[in-house]
Amino acid sequence: MDALKQWNLPQPQSDVTLVLLNELVERKLEEKQYKAKSQYYGYAFMLLLVASGSLMVYQLQVTTSVLWEVFSFSKAPFIVILLMLTGFVYYLLRRVTKKLKKAEDELDSLRLEVIDRSEELWKNESQWEKRHDVFSYMKENYDINLFYK
Structure with a gap:
């Protein structure tokens, strides 16, 4: 709640309103973190996929052996390790993407x-008049749109 006192929100605000706005900001930050992780793992996966593919093509051109020998750990350990690492990064990417979707759904709900309960949250006339300022503040500073569903 100390962070809320630093906000330049028009006063007076009810405690319930401040708690809901704080929860919105926390969920938005969580969503941004998962989005950044998802992009990072996506780029890492693409890089590993290109590297392992080009290394396999190179190995197939260099050797005259059958394809299954390219994947043997004794003949080409680096390719096998790179493929395993690619699979692990793909797993991490899928896991973070699911968490990102869940965080987006929680934020949106x-x-x-907050939009549906706005009449309850800003009960008296002075709070209702400042509601637009609060919505503008949340949109400008945290990119949370409370104007429309």
Whole structure:
């Protein structure tokens, strides 16, 4: 709640409103973290995929052996390790993507709840008049749109 006191929100705000806005900001930050991780793992996966593919093509051109010998650990350990690493990064990418989707859904559901309950959150006339300022503040500083569903 100390972080909320540093916000330049128009006063007075109810405690419930401040808690919901704080939760919105926390969920938005969580979503941004998962989005950054997803992009990082996506780029790493693409890099590893290109590297392992080009290394396999090179190994096939150099050797005259059958394809299964390229994948043997004794003949080409680097290719096998690179393929295993590619598979692991793909697993991490899928896991983070699922968490990103869940974080987006949670943020959107809370955002819709704030929009639906806006009459309850800003009960008296002075709070209702400052509601637009709060929505603008959240849009400008945290990219959370509370104007429309």
